[in-house]
Amino acid sequence: MSSGIPPWRASASTTTTTPVYPNYTTPAYIPVQARRSLTSPASNSTTPVSPQPTTATTDSNSRKPKRVEWPAPVRMYVQRSFAPEHQIPGVSREEMETKLKLVITEAAQSDRLDKIDWEKLPLPQIMVQNDKTRILANSEASTWGTPFPTQTPKHIPAGDEVTKKRKSAEYQTDSNGYPPWRQTNKTNAFEDRITYSPTDKRQRIDFKNSSSKSQANLEMRKKRFEEGRGMYGSSPSSRGASPTPAPTGPVVGRCQDLEKNYFRLTSAPNPDTVRPLPVLMKTLDLLKKKWKKDNNYTYICDQFKSLRQDLTVQHIKNEFTVSVYEIHARIALEKGDLGEYNQCQTQLRALYAQQLGGHPTEFKAYRVLYFIHTRNWTAMNDALADLTPADKQNHAVKHALDVRSALALGNYHRFFQLYLDTPNMGAYLMDMFVDRERLSALAAICKAYKPDVKIRFITEELGFESDEQSARFILDHISEEMLQERDGVVRLLTGGKAAQLFELSKTEAHRVVDIKGQI
């Protein structure tokens, strides 16, 4: 126990001779030092940082071995912080204590304990209040209703302990456990984005159910991480707890830079690094130009992700949002980045449902093709259910549906005709599974035709560009002697052996496609 009793705890017990907070319920934090010590009773570990109603004197601390002597001004400062007359309505005890802890820890770590003029230093509750006011003035949502100043990079003494606890807490969420499909979306994605007015008590109420402060904090973190991943639906409770008007709400960005690297948020978004809509529009133009000029996918993907993130944190959902997702989806398609494409596709599906414009039929067609590729029949069924009769009249959608039906029936002839005549960028998707289907077709052809077929026939039936290309494809899967030249024509000797080999390759190629980020 080298660090000794933290001053906010020590002095707190010195100060109060009267119970000031009779209705105190939730322990504010867990002084971890006590837990590490073998000499102190276990119950200390959970003693809340609260003024004990018992009369305690300063020397009660002397029971603890090897204490750090906190300078008198620090102790006075802490005393003042807890004095009832200095409490500010709207600043909860937890918030105040956290701030206090932070101030003192920082001072102690930077060895400035005796350099700070503790007499003049504002009380922690005042700091908290100032923080809040500043945030509101900036219409910034950076505290997200958490009493912990989350962006502070400073080390909190109990840091490592918190990490440990976090792990165990994650495994024991049994009764409050959430099913996997909601795991990150605990209550309400929207609510995290709200900065409550300083008088709002909701945040504390939220924590009532949590067993400890750190767990509550953990929940907040979970929710914040979820932010970075993009938009999830809010749960209906957002309607119940309708946000207070005026300055609450989404982040409004102030950043004027056109380019920004993607960084997955681990804390509340900072308006200084978020670009507002007009800037984002310019960004999109710039990105389009750059993509045409440099064709640098790594760069462009990164830029688009940050663009999407800025839209998400600012709750911007309009035609521009749709076009951002559409363009990113198309670029991802072109580069065969299916993971990214699928993210865009998922969002687009939801955006189209809100009738925000864009090109719904084009992307509904891609969706069908995508599920053909991933062979996700359950999702395919859903995709079919999504289509309206009007959609089915659309050329691209019709094409995609025909592709699906041709494949379902093994009609490779029709499939490759459709392949050669794919609207929009569907060909990029079809390219992904065309070889797989060529193998299926060859397996059938080898079984059905005897004694041989001309290579020309294969080239034409299976949409190859040239006889050489088809010959090369065939040779990739079977041995050379099954391709023979006779009368100046190259022929594929069909029959048992070739059929068997193609059957093997086909099975291999049809193993379930697993793509990260798939719905």
Next chain:
Amino acid sequence: MSSILQDFEDGQRHGSGPRLALALTPVDTPQDPDRLKSFYSFSNSAQISASLRYYLCQTCGLKIPKQELNAWIDILSAYWKAVGEILQFNEFPSRASWVRVFDNWKEVANLLIRAYSNSGFENWTIPCLYVVGKYLRIFASKADAETSSQGSVAYLQDDASTDFGKDAKTEEAARVLNRMFTLCLNDRAPIDESRKWGVYYMTNLLFKTYFKINAVGLSKNLLRALSAQSKELPDLEDFPKSHIVTFKYFVGVIYFLDESYSEAEEHLAYAWRFCHKNAMKNKELILTYLVPCHLVTTHTLPSKKLLSHAPRLEALFRSLCDCIRKGDLHGFDAAMTAGEEEFVKRRIYLPLERGRDIALRNLFRKVFIAGGFEEAKDGQPPIRRTRIPVAEFVAALRIGTHADARTRIDIDEVECLLSNLIYKGLMKGYIARERGMIVLSKGGTAFPGTGV
């Protein structure tokens, strides 16, 4: 005295789980139309637990261990509150709310789960878990329906993914049911006293819930959990048939959705065999999937007799089946289009579509039969003509698809269709492309399983 409390007392006295579960069933019965009301008027919210305690200990003189008794009093008090919310629908419909019923009922469920894990409820009481779980699911879907009917546009605009949130209560229910499932599955008591006997009932409830919220994928987690425990579970045959039939049905459908039709058929057939003969609705549900399964795996169609008791299925499948039988491709396509919405909704579109292969086979089989016989050689029985020009199949397809004179039918496509039928084993023979001929196998095996 309220019949609910009477049921409870009898259940406890005789150790009858079903009787006890009856007490926790939150509905009026035809015999007792004021069942809930008379229970609710038994006490008031301030005194309910005290009244219950007095009634159970003093009036009835039940001897229940203290901890258990306390748990029951908590459960019955929560139940009493939930009943109060349900009664609102009769008393003040404008103030009634399924969401509140659900929330209160969830409390009953949570208390019950806690009682099993902490207060030593014995396994004969497990029907209580069934009935509470069952109504949890029912109330959840009513609550969700209520929420969506009240218009939840406000939050739909808020976040991109509109799908989430509309099943919030059902998802909540799934969570609680999952705990009940684990409660049953992980009971380590000797098998005679184990809650393991309830595991399939809970699984079925969860399946139902997952299907409702379109999270079929989660069902597989349950199957994995079950198969991991399979050694400790009693044989399937020892469980109540009703649990197993439902379970097999769902497992069959899960395989079905994965296009694993032969596994699906196995499970569905089991369900079909053991389904209660008068459970018409369940039989119909099983057939909804078993018929398409059969079409894919064995290429057989349902008989008139099979569907005679299921008019809905008869309407759903009959025209399709007739077209398949006759080899009427045009009719088949029309029937698929006509039924598409319904088929997609029931998730049977994809397998039914494969019926087209059978229709095609039947059409081509007609070509073969119409081709007649080769000239018989010295006294041998006549042999069918087995070398058929592709052109004849093209002509057949023209008729089958009602193609008019100007429609061009692509010979290569017909060859492709033929090669597919051969590949899938529906036809036996080979295509001699150079000569434009199909050579079918002799000896009555050209169209396997059809007699020619």
